[in-house]
Amino acid sequence: MISKLTGSLILLTGILLGVHSSMGMLQFKHFVSIHTEASGASGAQSDNTFSKVPMDIIAECLVGLLLILLSVAQLNGNFKEIVNPPQSNVRLFDQLFYSEDFATLQQRKHPLIAVDKE
Secondary structure: OOOHHHHHHHHHHHHHHHHHHHHHHHHHHHHHHHHHHHHOOOOHHHHHHOOOOOHHHHHHHHHHHHHHHHHHHHHHOOOOOOOOOHHHHOOOOOOOOOOOOOOOOOOOOOOOOOOOOO
8 A cells, every 4th residue: 555645646647647648649730730731732641651649649648547547546545345235145146137236325324305303
């Protein structure tokens, strides 16, 4: 488990890598548009030259995404195990259209609307 400060720094690094790769992509698209305008009508060959995104932009974007995902998972804390309700152990899965009921997540300790007790 990493500390909150380290996780926050990794998250910030991932976000900065994502922003930097998007800026690099915008600069690349601007360069391609200027290059195709300058070449005029004979831009058929230049379209093939610049049709692919540079690998450094793709790699930077993927590394940033990976850092963001890992840091968010680490900062979130311990995950709870997903378990089936006890009544599902009794049921057999022999039926063709069997589907378990969805377990409800009860996060709130009180109802949304207060009920008067009289």
